[in-house]
Amino acid sequence: MIGRWRAAWAALVLGYLCAAAVACAGGLKTGSTPAGTETLSVAAGADQAAVDARATFPPGPQGALIAEGYRLITQTSTLLPRNVTARMSCAACHTNAGRVPHAGSFLGLYALFPQWNKRAHRFIALQDRIAECFLYSMNGTPPAYSSREMIAMTAYIAWLSRGAPVGVGFPGQEPVRIAAGPPNVADGARLYTQRCAECHGADGNGVGLTYPPLWGPQSFNDKAGMAHLTRMAPFVRVAMPLNAPGSLTDQQALDVAAFVLTHSRPHFRANRLIAFPPQPASFF
Numbered sequence: 173m174i175g176r177w178r179a180a181w182a183a184l185v186l187g188y189l190c191a192a193a194v195a196c197a198g199g200l201k202t203g204s205t206p207a208g209t210e211t212l213s214v215a216a217g218a219d220q221a222a223v224d225a226r227a228t229f230p231p232g233p234q235g236a237l238i239a240e241g242y243r244l245i246t247q248t249s250t251l252l253p254r255n256v257t258a259r260m261s262c263a264a265c266h267t268n269a270g271r272v273p274h275a276g277s278f279l280g281l282y283a284l285f286p287q288w289n290k291r292a293h294r295f296i297a298l299q300d301r302i303a304e305c306f307l308y309s310m311n312g313t314p315p316a317y318s319s320r321e322m323i324a325m326t327a328y329i330a331w332l333s334r335g336a337p338v339g340v341g342f343p344g345q346e347p348v349r350i351a352a353g354p355p356n357v358a359d360g361a362r363l364y365t366q367r368c369a370e371c372h373g374a375d376g377n378g379v380g381l382t383y384p385p386l387w388g389p390q391s392f393n394d395k396a397g398m399a400h401l402t403r404m405a406p407f408v409r410v411a412m413p414l415n416a417p418g419s420l421t422d423q424q425a426l427d428v429a430a431f432v433l434t435h436s437r438p439h440f441r442a443n444r445l446i447a448f449p450p451q452p453a454s455f456f
């Protein structure tokens with residue numbers, strides 16, 4: 173099986189826009205009730221996957237584990253400083269902690285693993301895929317596969333996949349296709365000043381933990397999915413600008429992403445690739 177990102181990009185240039193305005197608006201909110209009882213609400217009219225995402229975490233230790241995974245995904249650089257050098261959380265790109273269709277959705281994802289990975293030339297588990305985002309998107313080092321942290325993040329994604337048929341997942345989660353091109357960097361630069369700089373800064377470095385950097389030493393590295401125009405443009409089309417998501421045209425999303433990607437970012441060093449921290453196998 174191929175990942176849904178790769179499938180969606182098989183026919184890159186021509187396509188359709190985000191159909192469900194509700195899903196594109198990124199209008200999900202997170203309740204702030206105590207750990208284990210978080211209520212995750214979604215916009216009305218959303219599909220089955222989104223309805224599932226609204227449910228309250230189950231009580232007891234399993235709910236606590238899922239809530240921990242949710243916190244790790246939304247406060248990654250704060251909670252896992254040794255595993256992350258990018259100044260951002262997973263949720264910077266997996267909008268609302270993976271609960272927005274077409275914007276890094278985790279809905280139904282657990283059902284799509286183990287999955288054939290063309291690059292690695294082997295079947296990978298969800299933990300392998302999470303590890304990739306630690307290496308590239310977070311420019312860091314993944315926690316051990318059997319660590320509480322890795323299992324908590326996996327549990328959270330599994331929880332967002334309740335009811336998804338194994339091998340199928342939920343429909344309508346893949347990135348949108350962009351009908352535009354070729355990108356115009358000069359137009360993108362102008363658009364950046366008008367629509368992005370207020371949050372991400374004229375220097376692209378964002379502001380503290382509130383606004384993540386789009387380029388520079390604290391951003392994702394050059395091997396990350398987001399470092400590719402084919403990944404960033406559809407994300408921006410659906411999720412940005414955060415104060416008016418869905419308001420850019422395909423061409424504008426492509427232009428501004430092309431401009432962002434003209435800047436420098438950390439270079440991935442392959443010698444970090446297998447640096448998983450050792451883990452005592454005490455439970456065998």
Ligand code: HEC
Nearest residue numbers: 175176177261262264265301302305306309392397398403
């Ligand atoms: C800078 C943006 C960015 C950040 C930060 C990020 N990711 Fe990702 N992630 C992506 C993109 C883009 C893809 C899909 C493209 C690809 O295949 O590389 C992806 C794919 C994934 C997938 C597979 C999704 C699928 O549909 O197959 C998982 C799981 C995942 N990320 C988990 C995480 C976790 C957990 C973190 C935090 C530790 C994280 N990501 C941080 C951008 C990011």
Ligand code: HEC
Nearest residue numbers: 263264265367368371382383384385386412413414415428
């Ligand atoms: C109102 C503030 C705001 C504006 C305006 C805005 N963003 Fe964002 N952006 C954010 C926040 C906050 C995040 C983190 C994700 C979240 O909280 O949903 C983010 C995340 C991102 C990410 C993924 C994370 C990263 O650091 O790479 C990209 C790419 C991005 N924005 C691009 C843009 C582009 C391009 C524009 C202009 C078209 C834009 N943003 C406008 C606030 C904003």
